[in-house]
Structure formats: structure tokens, C-alpha cells
Amino acid sequence: MGLRDRVAIVGAGCTRFGENFGQSYTDMLVEACHEAFAEAGIGPKDVQAAWLGTAFPDVGVYKGRSGMDLAEPLGLFDIPITRVSNYCATGADALRNACLALLSGEHRVVLAAGVEKLRDRAPVESIVKLMVETGHPFLQKGLTAAGTFAMYAVRHFETYGLTREDLALVSVKNHRHAVNNPKAHHRREVTVEQVLKAPMVSYPLGLLDCCPTTDGAAAVVLVRTEDARRLNPDHVLIKGLGFAVSTGWDLPFFDARHDFLGFRAAQVAARHAYEDTGVRDPLREIDLAEVHDCFSIVELLTYEDLGFCKPGQAKELLREGRTALGGDLPVNVSGGLLSCGHPVGATGLRMIHELTRQLQDRAGARQVPNARLGLAHNIGGPGAVSSVTILGRA
């Protein structure tokens, strides 16, 4: 059936991403949701159902285990609120479930919010410690996220002649973009030399190839398209959405056939989103993309997973500047995860906020001229969970 043009975003909100020591988990949620409410011209009492995305409720704040943590600060009384969690696609999955609920006919105005408070404890005390202590199958053996994605980088070096300089170009591009994003965690340019000389985290990924640990929240108010104009004439439409959980091929640790060159879940999610939207040639038709550059290598292999180029050609797209602001298909004009950071539950909705502002021509110095179609992509877990959402001007 497809979501094409059936759901509209009438309000979007996003906190600054960073070390938000001055804001609690709840403060950030309130800020993001009220920015979205204000744009939609609604109040909390108008919200008929909500979805809260939080992936790591246990990192020091004990918030986000249930919908209750969204209800209380916003005064969303007596409505259903679901907490969803799906690794790095958590925020995107809150959005997806909210869309399905609208289309069910049960609700007319719904909220999707995502948030994470990761900086109140030192990283060594937070996610990794939690995962190790509670029995994470890979982390317990010392295989961190950086270590996992590093294997993909080495495989690309070997197979396609990618180099550390190529990875560095991703970081340089996204940090340059972030200078124009007041919501980004890090807003300073870096040079190829700085990236190459940064402390090594897991070869070949150095510190500037890895996204920082960050606090933040983002939210959107959604309605069915027939209700959108009344609430916000400057709304944005959901053109297509794909979401796939894929194991076997994508749990390399359990499947000897995995090639370490891309993620099947992302390929499947993209195919569904393109079918919904009617996109056949994404490089030509998509005007900008926010992709999940948790590590520099992931942006490059995502160009291929999303069909922006053929396998092995991502480095050419990057080297030729075609994915920089001003190129054919600017990627991560927000600065991406590498500069914005990655508060897990918030990231997918931060991307949706960015695309919304771009499609409204409200993105200031980082505006992509004449942006009409924008794509958001997440990949989570050991590459097993992926979301691709395409937004368009109404």
C-alpha cells in the first residue's frame, strides 16, 4: 500500500545536541516537543497518542523505560504512549509506528519523540559498562561498535582500494557542514591531517572517524495529509518509508557468508522507501540525505547500500565533492552523527527535523537550494536494523 503522501509532518523540534549538563532528560524532551507543538499550533491536549524512542534508559537517569516518561513532563494525560527501542533506528521506529497509527484511523494527531541522556556518566561508566555487565554477546568479548565497524573499513580497503584518507574526507566534509548547524555538538572544521593524526580508536578508525557521545532530543507532530493544511500550510509529506530487520546476512558473527561490504537491512529498507516514493535513480532524484555516519566508513558504504552509486564507487562520489553541500546529492549537511553526536533515541528524529527545515527552506547557511526530496537513513545493532524515510515538499 505504501505511506506515500498519506502522512504529514506539521511540527518539528530539536534541542541543541551536545554535553547538555544543564538539561535533564525531561528538559530536553520538553524543549523538543514544545518546539514541534508551537510549529503545529497545537498544545499537549491535542495529542491523541505518542511514541517515545529511547534506546538506553539505564545510563544514569532511569528514564525512558515506558511511555510514562513522556506523559509526565508534557501533561499528556490518559492517552496511549508507547516506548520503542530498536538500537540506532529507535527514533525512526517511533516515527514509523506513529505513522501506522495515524493510518489506522484510530488517531488524528500524534507525536513521535526521541531522546537520550548519555553524558551524565563518563563513557567508560555508561553504555559499554552497561552492556558488558548485562551480558552483551559481542561487547563482553571486547568487540565494541568501533571494533565492529572497523572490520568493514578494512574490508573496503582490501576490496575497493579505499584508504584512511577517504575515511578522513567524510569527517572533514561533515565537520565543515556542522559549522553552519547551531544544533551540532562539534562545530569546528577539521583537516585531513588532523583526522589521520587523531588517536586511534580501532584501526583504521581514529577519534575523528567516530561520532561523539552526546545528549539530545528531537520530536515531530504528525497528522494525516488531509488534516495538514489546516494546522500548518508549510508542512512536509512522508513520501516513503522502509524499515527492515535482517539477521543472517547481517550478523557477520553468525553467518560466514557475510561480505562485510554493506548491510542487507539498509538495502531492503531503501528498496521499500524508493518503491513507496517512486524513486528510480536516487542520485538524481534525492536532493539531500542524512545518513547514519556513526563511523566515517558507514557513510561510504551507505552510499552503496542506498544505491547512490555502484558497489565500490562511494569513494569517487566523495572525492569529487558530489555529496558535499553544493554537490549533486549533499549528504549530512547537518554535520551528521560525526559532528552532531548520536543520542541514540533522538538521532533518527533529528534527521527528520533537519530534512523538514531543509524542505521548508528554513535551514539558513546550510540550506540545500531547491530541496524537494530528502532521505533519512539509520543502521543499528550489528547492522541488523535499518530505516529509510523519504520526505518531500507538500
Add this chain to the structure above:
Amino acid sequence: MGLRDRVAIVGAGCTRFGENFGQSYTDMLVEACHEAFAEAGIGPKDVQAAWLGTAFPDVGVYKGRSGMDLAEPLGLFDIPITRVSNYCATGADALRNACLALLSGEHRVVLAAGVEKLRDRAPVESIVKLMVETGHPFLQKGLTAAGTFAMYAVRHFETYGLTREDLALVSVKNHRHAVNNPKAHHRREVTVEQVLKAPMVSYPLGLLDCCPTTDGAAAVVLVRTEDARRLNPDHVLIKGLGFAVSTGWDLPFFDARHDFLGFRAAQVAARHAYEDTGVRDPLREIDLAEVHDCFSIVELLTYEDLGFCKPGQAKELLREGRTALGGDLPVNVSGGLLSCGHPVGATGLRMIHELTRQLQDRAGARQVPNARLGLAHNIGGPGAVSSVTILGRA
């Protein structure tokens, strides 16, 4: 709009609940889902989307943080799978989101599964330790679940003349029912004297007023009603569904007005479910109910929250045997949480499994004769999250 008669359960499955040391988290999921698949006459490849309910993924197994943990063991490749978490209403909320997705038109065959593996660590090492260490706002101060609900019991003693003997009668009734339920954790009768003499946990709740810590999984396959007959002529319909998150009134620790006599979230959820179904007099119209007797007092105040009787009259319903098997409205003929235990993510779906078998006349020695309408109820968090689902014969 309402869910009335628009969604059907074509398959249900449930493991034995208990100390399932011989089964992993994954083993239990596989057993429950395959029982549901077999009844629906489908295989994993027919499932187009799924929802996994797990509330405590961190208790020793590191499973249930994402939809991936359902995908992998079942071979559900390339479809969207959302993990939901909503305290004790987690399983019910997996069901609700699955229903909305069906009604959206995006999917035709969906799965809702719930599971929890709580016994692989000693209780003192598991949920409570986890919550205290990660900053739970009440548990950190020593206020456990038993301690919270004990305050409701004392308030009922004071206001309505309830006694410890009344609480004991709930436990006696539900343990008696459980003798006929091969899936229950504890299958032995207890006497009023045994309940009163059991070790005190938090006055006035003794050990037999509290549900045990338990492993288990349950699952259902859902389709839109027009597709149901083809898959399973003996399907069951969802007649109504209410889900409410309610703070303020229900976070007594934050609202001095709270009366400690009932839960607003449950009252609201019940009203929505009754409106959907067209129920006006639940005591007459509902044939059986599975309610959230995590502690004996909760079953009693739930009679009032659900409108089975007026405030203060629950003890009469109980004393007169009207909620025992053979009475007007048998409650917890499965044995309830007190006997089945409470693997959090599974409980709501275990109730749906029980109602399904009852409405199919397949509940054996605990069958409620001529059951046509069954109700499932959950209350979670500090009374803030509640679900009421009503099922009926097709």
C-alpha cells in the same frame, strides 16, 4: 473509530511459565511463536511485521533491546520488527501496536510476542538491583513494588474495611484456579491460614499476596477480520481496546491529591475498551477476565477500576464467590499473576492466549462455560500505564 471486530487473532501460543532454566530467552520465544504459527497455519515467511515486548532486557541475558532478537531465532528476515516496552503493560502494548499496523493497511499478517527471562539470576541480583543501580526514583529510596502496592492495601483497609483475610481470599481463589492450568508457575492450592502465615514482604502483603518471579513467553498472530476465516475458522475477534498512560493522579509520589484507592489509567483504558465493544454493564456482559493481580490487593481495586462493582464493594464480589470459576464473572481462571508469575513482557499476551483458548472452548478443566466475551487488564509502573483489551467469539 474503535477496533471493534476489525482485527482477529488467528493463532496464539504460550510457554509454560516458571523457572524455565532449561529454556533460553530465545527458546521460549520460538516455542510460543511457533505454537501461534501452527494454529494460524502459517510459517515465519508469512509474517509481514512484528512487535516484540520485553521490559527488562538487562536481567542477565542481554536480549530484547531491539526487534533483532525476534528476527534471528524465527528467521523473520527483511521485515520491520519493533521492540516495545511499557512496564507491566508491555505485552499488551505489543498487541495494540500490531493492531494499529494491521488497520493502517500496510500489513496483512502480523505477530505480537512477549517474553522475559527473569530467573537466570537471583531476584536480589536482577530487577531490583538493576533499578537501584541505574537510578530508579523510588527503588533507590527503598520503595519496592510490594511497598508501593502495600500502601494501596492499607488505604483500602482504612477506607472500605478490607482485611488481610480478603486479600488472602484472592490468593486462595487464584491458586485454586491454577491447579487446572498446566502453564502456571505454581499449581498448588493454598489456604487462608497459609496466606496469612506466610512471611511478610511489606505489610499487609505477605509472600502469597505477591506474584513470583518467573520466566515465560507468549505470542499471537493477528490479521484483519476479513482475512481471518481463511486462516483459522476458530479465530477470536478483538472487540475493544483501551490503553492509557496517566500521570499526575497516578503518581502518588508527585501528586498529593491521589487517593490510593484506584488507578485512573485503568479506569480510562476500561472506558475506552467498553465504548469500543459496546459494553455498558461489565459484570453482566463480560464472561471472564484476566486482571493484573501482581499483588492480591490489585485484583480487588481492579474490580472497582473496571466497573465490576462500585467503589468499596470489591470484597463482596470476592467473598460471595462471584469472581471464582462458577461465579458470574470468573476472574483469573488461569491462576492470574499470583500463580502464573509475571514475566513482564509476556504477561499481557499470556492473558490474551488464555482468553483465546477460553473463547474457543479449549480451556479444559478451567473452561468458563459459554464464554463469549473476555477481558484482559494490565497495570504498570506506579499505576501510570494501563491496558484493557476485550476479546469475543467470532
